[in-house]
Amino acid sequence: MPAKVFNSCGQASEAERHTAKAIGEELDRLGFDFYIAVEEVSLRGLKENIFEQLASSEYFLFVDFPRERLDNGDERRGSLFSHQELAIASFLDMPVLAFRHHDVKELDGLARFLHMNSVPFGDVDLLPALVQEQVRTRGWDPNWKNALWVERPDYLDIDVVNNEQRPARFFHLPVINNHRSKTATNCIGYVESIGRVDSSEAIPHLLVELRWAGSIVPSVAIPPKHTRFLDVGFVYHDQPGIMLLNSFATSFRFGEPLIGPGKFRVTYLVVADGFAPARSTVEVTLSDDFNSVEVIQADHT
Numbered sequence: 001m002p003a004k005v006f007n008s009c010g011q012a013s014e015a016e017r018h019t020a021k022a023i024g025e026e027l028d029r030l031g032f033d034f035y036i037a038v039e040e041v042s043l044r045g046l047k048e049n050i051f052e053q054l055a056s057s058e059y060f061l062f063v064d065f066p067r068e069r070l071d072n073g074d075e076r077r078g079s080l081f082s083h084q085e086l087a088i089a090s091f092l093d094m095p096v097l098a099f100r101h102h103d104v105k106e107l108d109g110l111a112r113f114l115h116m117n118s119v120p121f122g123d124v125d126l127l128p129a130l131v132q133e134q135v136r137t138r139g140w141d142p143n144w145k146n147a148l149w150v151e152r153p154d155y156l157d158i159d160v161v162n163n164e165q166r167p168a169r170f171f172h173l174p175v176i177n178n179h180r181s182k183t184a185t186n187c188i189g190y191v192e193s194i195g196r197v198d199s200s201e202a203i204p205h206l207l208v209e210l211r212w213a214g215s216i217v218p219s220v221a222i223p224p225k226h227t228r229f230l231d232v233g234f235v236y237h238d239q240p241g242i243m244l245l246n247s248f249a250t251s252f253r254f255g256e257p258l259i260g261p262g263k264f265r266v267t268y269l270v271v272a273d274g275f276a277p278a279r280s281t282v283e284v285t286l287s288d289d290f291n292s293v294e295v296i297q298a299d300h301t
Contacts (some may be wrong), residue, residue, distance in 0.1 A: 001149070001178075002142040004033040006057040008085040010065035011038060015124060022128040023061070030135060031142035032059075037085055048087060051250075055246035056274065058146050060096045061131065061231040064118070066103040075105040097134055099127065141164075148222070148270055150280035153232060153295045156213075170246070171295045172213055173230040173280055175270055177222040183221040184272040187212075189230040191245065191255070192269040196262060197283060203264075208254040210268075211246045218248050222272070232272065232295055233258070233283065240290040260286025265298060 005027050009020040020036050027034045037054045054060075062085075066076035078100070089096060100106070100118035119134055121127050151174040159167050175186045189210040193289050194203040209218035213229035222228050231246035247255035258264050264284040281298040 001146050001147075002031055002033045003058040003140070003144055004015050004035060004056060005059045005061050005140075006054055006085070006089065007034050007061045007063075008082045008089075009036065009061070009063040010082060010139070011036075012065065012067075012079070013187050014066055019063075019124045019127055026128040026132050027061075029133070029237060030132065030140075031216045032135075032140075033142075037081075051088070054085070054088050054094070056147075058095065058144065059140055060086070060094040060120075062086050062089075062096055062116070063127070064098070064100045064104050065255050066101050070105060076103045078104045095138075095140070096137055097131075097140070099130065099134075129276060131196045141180060144180040146182070147178050147277070148184060148272060148278040149176045149178050150174070150230075150268070150270065151176060151227075152297045153282055154229075154283040155295070157237075167237040168215070168234045169237065169293070170234045171243075172229040173232055173268060173282075174227050175222065175230055176227045176282065177224055177275075179224050179275075181224050182274065183224060184275050187222055187228065187270060187272040189270075190218050190269045192267045192279065194258070194267075195265045197265050198263060205256060206254045208245075208247045208249045210255075211248065219274050230268065232266075233284075234270065235286070235290075235293055237290055240293045241286050241288055243286060245286060258286060261288055262286060 005022055010016045012221055024034045024036055062082060064078040067079055069076050096116055097119040098116040102120050102122050121130055128258055153171050153173055155169050155171045157169050190207050191205060194205055195201060211231045212220045213231060220228055233243040234244045235243050241260040243258040245255040249255040266284055267281045268277055269277055269279050284297050285294045285300050287293055
């Protein structure tokens with residue numbers, strides 16, 4: 001999953017649309033994912049496209065094409081839609097790389113307050129190569145994401161559970177902070193939903209914080225490019241038909257165990273300050289035969 005660039009580039013003419021596409025192709029060659037913003041005129045479009053795409057992007061590329069002439073007759077204003085997107089990117093504290101057509105008034109609109117040091121350009125045919133040069137110069141890195149990522153489940157066999165000399169298998173979800181520099185703080189894990197695979201029956205449950213491996217508190221920090229392990233649950237070797245959730249519940253009313261035999265579909269949710277929620281759905285197979293017990297990944301987002 002490469003870093004994504006939100007390409008805020010005017011689409012008012014065929015030349016501008018061609019330039020936006022050429023910039024996207026250049027970003028793709030550099031190893032980035034990208035989204036080319038399209039002007040949205042409805043609140044629903046802004047929410048479903050612009051807001052969501054900005055929130056899931058790591059970088060913001062701002063190209064200010066000229067629009068109507070200003071009162072002085074010599075300069076033009078920039079693109080209203082691009083400046084609106086710039087305002088949201090600024091609120092989200094995204095790294096910004098800005099390019100300004102030489103006909104656009106310098107320090108126009110929001111650019112006056114952000115001190116972006118926009119790179120001027122004239123010939124739009126040369127803009128994609130200029131973008132490539134500046135992306136390299138600014139050190140934009142395609143190999144990171146502003147996201148938590150949940151890896152495939154793993155397990156560990158131990159001999160002591162709650163001071164009992166009773167072998168059990170603990171299943172974990174590795175949670176990786178893919179950000180290059182920001183620590184994920186206040187990371188908390190939950191079971192979001194439970195269902196039976198064979199009947200598609202949803203199993204009611206109440207939310208309760210899950211444990212992190214090696215921690216006695218429900219909230220942990222994950223430094224950049226590091227991993228913490230969320231406890232999925234555990235199964236006693238001598239009672240393989242039941243999986244107990246390793247949670248901070250004070251009673252089985254919260255975090256009720258999965259009782260087999262059978263196959264269950266469980267979605268886990270991880271939230272953290274400053275990061276989008278991360279989810280992972282696993283399939284849990286419980287059986288009277290311990291060797292048949294397994295937890296495998298179904299999907300994750």
